[in-house]
Amino acid sequence: MLDFSFSEEQNLIRQSAREFCQKEIAPKIKEMISKRRIPDSIFSGLARMGYLGMTVPEKYGGMGADAVTTGLVAEEIGRADPTASIPVLFLVDNAWSYLVSKYGTDHLKESVLPGIAKGSSLMGIASTEPDFGSDIGSMKSHARETKSGFEVHADKSFISLVRDIKERGGGYVTVVKTKPDAGTSGTSLLYLPHSEKLEISYLEEMGREGSSWGAFKTDGAIVPKENLIGKLNGGFKIIHEGFEFARGLIAVIAGGSAQASIERGISYMKTRKAFGKEIARYQGLQFDLASDVARMETALLMGYKSLWMYDQEQKFGKFSRFEVSKNIAIAKLVATTWGFDAINDALQWQGAYGYSKECPEEWALRGIRSFMLAEGSREIMKLIIARETLGKEYTR
Ligand SMILES: Cc1cc2nc3c(=O)[nH]c(=O)nc-3n(C[C@H](O)[C@H](O)[C@H](O)COP(=O)(O)OP(=O)(O)OC[C@H]3O[C@@H](n4cnc5c(N)ncnc54)[C@H](O)[C@@H]3O)c2cc1C
Numbered sequence: 275m276l277d278f279s280f281s282e283e284q285n286l287i288r289q290s291a292r293e294f295c296q297k298e299i300a301p302k303i304k305e306m307i308s309k310r311r312i313p314d315s316i317f318s319g320l321a322r323m324g325y326l327g328m329t330v331p332e333k334y335g336g337m338g339a340d341a342v343t344t345g346l347v348a349e350e351i352g353r354a355d356p357t358a359s360i361p362v363l364f365l366v367d368n369a370w371s372y373l374v375s376k377y378g379t380d381h382l383k384e385s386v387l388p389g390i391a392k393g394s395s396l397m398g399i400a401s402t403e404p405d406f407g408s409d410i411g412s413m414k415s416h417a418r419e420t421k422s423g424f425e426v427h428a429d430k431s432f433i434s435l436v437r438d439i440k441e442r443g444g445g446y447v448t449v450v451k452t453k454p455d456a457g458t459s460g461t462s463l464l465y466l467p468h469s470e471k472l473e474i475s476y477l478e479e480m481g482r483e484g485s486s487w488g489a490f491k492t493d494g495a496i497v498p499k500e501n502l503i504g505k506l507n508g509g510f511k512i513i514h515e516g517f518e519f520a521r522g523l524i525a526v527i528a529g530g531s532a533q534a535s536i537e538r539g540i541s542y543m544k545t546r547k548a549f550g551k552e553i554a555r556y557q558g559l560q561f562d563l564a565s566d567v568a569r570m571e572t573a574l575l576m577g578y579k580s581l582w583m584y585d586q587e588q589k590f591g592k593f594s595r596f597e598v599s600k601n602i603a604i605a606k607l608v609a610t611t612w613g614f615d616a617i618n619d620a621l622q623w624q625g626a627y628g629y630s631k632e633c634p635e636e637w638a639l640r641g642i643r644s645f646m647l648a649e650g651s652r653e654i655m656k657l658i659i660a661r662e663t664l665g666k667e668y669t670r
Pocket residue numbers: 366398399400401402405406407408409431432433434435479644645647648649650651652653654657
């Protein structure tokens with residue numbers, strides 16, 4: 275039986291997320307852009323609402339939220355913050371702390387998750403390196419096993435949240451080689467807490483004005499053996515569960531952001547007059563609007579379907595990993611591509627004002643662009659879809 279409705283509890287969570295986001299996030303976006311940081315009041319509000327670490331199990335102080343419910347909050351945050359700064363904080367922190375909740379040792383979970391659930395520390399992902407991004411098997415960062423743990427030698431770049439993690443505390447799910455020359459089969463995941471052993475540098479980016487982005491290097495940070503996430507040399511097998519959760523959240527965030535742009539575009543169209551009538555009366559614009567509405571409805575449907583499949587697979591093993599990967603890749607691909615086009619159309623409907631720094635569509639266009647690369651590029655989404663459609667033998 276098909277049932278497309280959310281539960282009563284999920285509807286309530288969405289309602290309170292919408293109220294919070296519209297009251298406490300949306301009015302502060304201009305301040306965030308000018309100061310280039312997320313205001314402290316938003317951090318404390320997100321923590322108060324339980325949105326930081328909302329997937330952390332109740333045992334460690336979190337909500338233990340599933341992927342669909344996390345998606346509902348993500349969509350509302352995406353609607354409220356067109357720059358994608360707060361969405362990226364939300365999605366990275368939740369998706370990667372989920373992976374620690376699932377595969378971390380008891381010691382790691384006890385020492386890290388309560389802080390994540392309170393919002394007093396944050397979880398990042400450190401996979402990309404200066405020379406390798408999509409090609410995880412070729413990375414150079416490595417860790418040497420010692421008697422009590424690991425000595426980490428890592429050079430990670432293009433990492434989100436570096437300043438936030440440095441200032442607020444927390445660490446990274448870090449991808450390292452533990453068996454050199456074994457490709458993806460020699461890859462492990464370690465929780466690397468921020469410390470003075472990490473040399474941080476910052477990068478300026480195109481959008482996400484409130485967020486932080488940069489790199490870190492370490493030549494010998496020591497982490498205890500309890501910081502291993504999953505099995506030694508088994509990192510590649512589980513890392514996709516973190517990426518997929520993050521990609522599903524990106525799909526609904528992009529959907530929320532684009533829908534908010536369409537709504538602002540509609541308000542403008544209904545009041546702006548050209549050649550004696552409101553521009554909403556021109557079929558040339560109506561056709562663009564109709565396409566954007568149809569595409570974003572479809573993208574959100576696909577986003578929630580893929581998050582639901584993720585939950586079913588994670589909880590009940592109902593779908594295969596590959597079915598989930600494919601559906602999530604479709605959701606991320608269409609939501610970010612169509613979302614970018616819809617925001618671009620909404621900017622166009624607003625004429626010269628749309629192009630100005632005053633207009634949220636100018637912020638949103640730069641914000642959504644980040645999602646075509648982060649957590650797996652648009653081409654990697656296509657590779658996954660092609661591989662699962664044609665068969666692996668056609669993509670080697
Ligand atoms: C805003 C932003 C935030 C990010 N945050 C993080 C973070 O928090 N942590 C982290 O680890 N990384 C982060 N990244 C890095 C991101 O994950 C990488 O940019 C992404 O994985 C692509 O890697 P790359 O940039 O090295 O490009 P490459 O892998 O070098 O690829 C270059 C281009 O070639 C394409 N390409 C590569 N292989 C193929 C192929 N087989 N077929 C067709 N096309 C291909 C890619 O899609 C891309 O367009 C972030 C990136 C951005 C833009």
